[in-house]
Amino acid sequence: MSHILIVEDEPVIRGALRKLLERHDHSVAEAESVEQANDQGLTQYDLIISDLRLPGEPGTALIEVARPVPVLIMTSYASLRSAVDAMREGAVDYIPKPFDHDEMLMAVERVLKEGRINRGNQVLRRDLERTYPVHSMIGECDPMRDLKHRISRVGPTETPVLILGEAGTGKELTARALHEHSDRASAPLVTVHCAALPKALQLEELFGSEEQPGRIEEADGGTLFLDEVGELDPEVQSRLLTLLEQGVIHRQDSLSPRRVDVRVIASSQVDLPARVSDGGFRHDLYYRLNVMELELPPLREREEDIEELAKTLLERSREKMRRGELYFTEEALSAMQRYAWPGNVRELENVIERAVILTEEDGIGPAQLGLNPNRTPQRLSRASLDPSEDLSLEDYFTRFVMENQDNMTETELAQKLGISRKSLWERRQRLGIQRPKRSGRR
Numbered sequence: 537m538s539h540i541l542i543v544e545d546e547p548v549i550r551g552a553l554r555k556l557l558e559r560h561d562h563s564v565a566e567a568e569s570v571e572q573a574n575d576q577g578l579t580q581y582d583l584i585i586s587d588l589r590l591p592g593e594p595g596t597a598l599i600e601v602a603r604p605v606p607v608l609i610m611t612s613y614a615s616l617r618s619a620v621d622a623m624r625e626g627a628v629d630y631i632p633k634p635f636d637h638d639e640m641l642m643a644v645e646r647v648l649k650e651g652r653i654n655r656g657n658q659v660l661r662r663d664l665e666r667t668y669p670v671h672s673m674i675g676e677c678d679p680m681r682d683l684k685h686r687i688s689r690v691g692p693t694e695t696p697v698l699i700l701g702e703a704g705t706g707k708e709l710t711a712r713a714l715h716e717h718s719d720r721a722s723a724p725l726v727t728v729h730c731a732a733l734p735k736a737l738q739l740e741e742l743f744g745s746e747e748q749p750g751r752i753e754e755a756d757g758g759t760l761f762l763d764e765v766g767e768l769d770p771e772v773q774s775r776l777l778t779l780l781e782q783g784v785i786h787r788q789d790s791l792s793p794r795r796v797d798v799r800v801i802a803s804s805q806v807d808l809p810a811r812v813s814d815g816g817f818r819h820d821l822y823y824r825l826n827v828m829e830l831e832l833p834p835l836r837e838r839e840e841d842i843e844e845l846a847k848t849l850l851e852r853s854r855e856k857m858r859r860g861e862l863y864f865t866e867e868a869l870s871a872m873q874r875y876a877w878p879g880n881v882r883e884l885e886n887v888i889e890r891a892v893i894l895t896e897e898d899g900i901g902p903a904q905l906g907l908n909p910n911r912t913p914q915r916l917s918r919a920s921l922d923p924s925e926d927l928s929l930e931d932y933f934t935r936f937v938m939e940n941q942d943n944m945t946e947t948e949l950a951q952k953l954g955i956s957r958k959s960l961w962e963r964r965q966r967l968g969i970q971r972p973k974r975s976g977r978r
């Protein structure tokens with residue numbers, strides 16, 4: 537369902553167009569002039585259909601102010617000249633009046649579809665730094681085969697899916713694979729990293745404000761992936777439930793409901809049922825999200841996949857760094873198979889990337905991987921931090937966070953470390969450093 541504004545001073549034409557669009561499941565608002573249209577907050581619409589000749593300014597005056605919302609111009613003077621002028625000023629298309637119903641509907645659908653594709657591209661561009669091999673989930677162990685089979689069965693349905701697994705096991709990759717297997721694949725997949733968003737900003741980011749659509753509307757027609765859904769604020773949880781139950785949202789501070797068509801996929805590395813029991817997560821929302829559950833195995837239980845994963849990730853990293861031929865020695869491969877991988881595939885990826893940077897020879901051995909089976913992040917404690925130690929960057933990071941997290945907010949920690957909150961959160965996941973439990977945490 538799309539939100540369309542009709543700007544037309546002739547009540548009969550306005551009414552006819554409204555009926556036509558509503559019969560095709562669009563929600564419609566009306567204005568009689570450019571001035572009235574401007575009062576409505578133009579960017580809330582998916583499309584504006586405006587007559588060219590109006591009392592006051594012409595319909596083309598909306599093109600610039602409404603951008604990026606497309607404006608379709610109707611003109612009763614179907615002279616090629618006024619139509620061409622309108623297009624030159626940036627109208628997406630023009631329709632001669634009196635309009636033919638089919639022609640109007642075709643133009644509307646075409647413009648809306650282009651809008652969805654554009655939004656999809658914007659989201660893709662935003663995600664470029666996180667390039668994923670969407671079609672190639674590596675892994676042939678039994679749990680991975682089963683997972684891939686389930687993705688191909690569940691992907692094309694409209695069912696909400698809850699993806700569970702430790703940090704770095706491939707939850708986001710799974711969400712992408714589900715989206716790719718669905719009829720929504722050409723529309724946007726919008727990912728929201730809930731834990732990286734301060735609770736005070738979650739509502740506006742997801743549901744939008746009077747002037748701006750939020751991430752949920754950005755996903756209209758496509759898929760919304762809520763990464764670390766357990767981190768959502770209670771008010772956001774309750775509005776999300778309304779979206780799942782009724783398919784409508786309210787922008788922040790707005791009373792008028794908006795219908796949106798999104799499929800929701802959520803992920804969690806925390807034990808959500810435990811969150812439900814301690815009151816941190818709504819049980820009704822949990823049951824709505826958990827229609828289908830997919831669980832990702834930790835890498836330490838996928839020993840037989842490690843070699844293929846490592847070799848593929850090496851190829852990818854080698855190409856990225858423009859390095860020549862590189863290979864793992866037998867000792868390196870067996871060291872990787874013995875290691876516990878607390879940060880899972882993401883840690884494997886990072887270890888390999890570091891090795892590609894450090895290695896001067898063609899063969900990567902255990903020394904370049906730098907895996908220390910006794911040093912898993914979970915085992916680090918305050919007591920183990922000896923100030924005289926020669927610290928690596930990761931050790932320094934871990935130590936700084938552990939020593940200061942009780943007295944600093946996440947924002948302060950990130951500022952002191954000179955990184956974004958998102959990077960802080962990602963490094964916490966990768967290195968397995970839990971946030972301290974605090975009430976009213978920001």
Ligand SMILES: Nc1ncnc2c1ncn2[C@@H]1O[C@H](COP(=O)(O)OP(=O)(O)OP(=O)(O)O)[C@@H](O)[C@H]1O
Nearest residue numbers: 668673674675703704705706707708709881882965
């Ligand atoms: N089966 C796999 N095949 C290939 N690459 C994988 C696989 N699983 C994970 N990866 C890669 O490992 C990295 C981490 O995966 P992803 O971000 O999907 O994990 P996650 O569980 O969402 O992590 P986090 O909980 O930390 O957000 C990504 O770069 C992803 O491409």
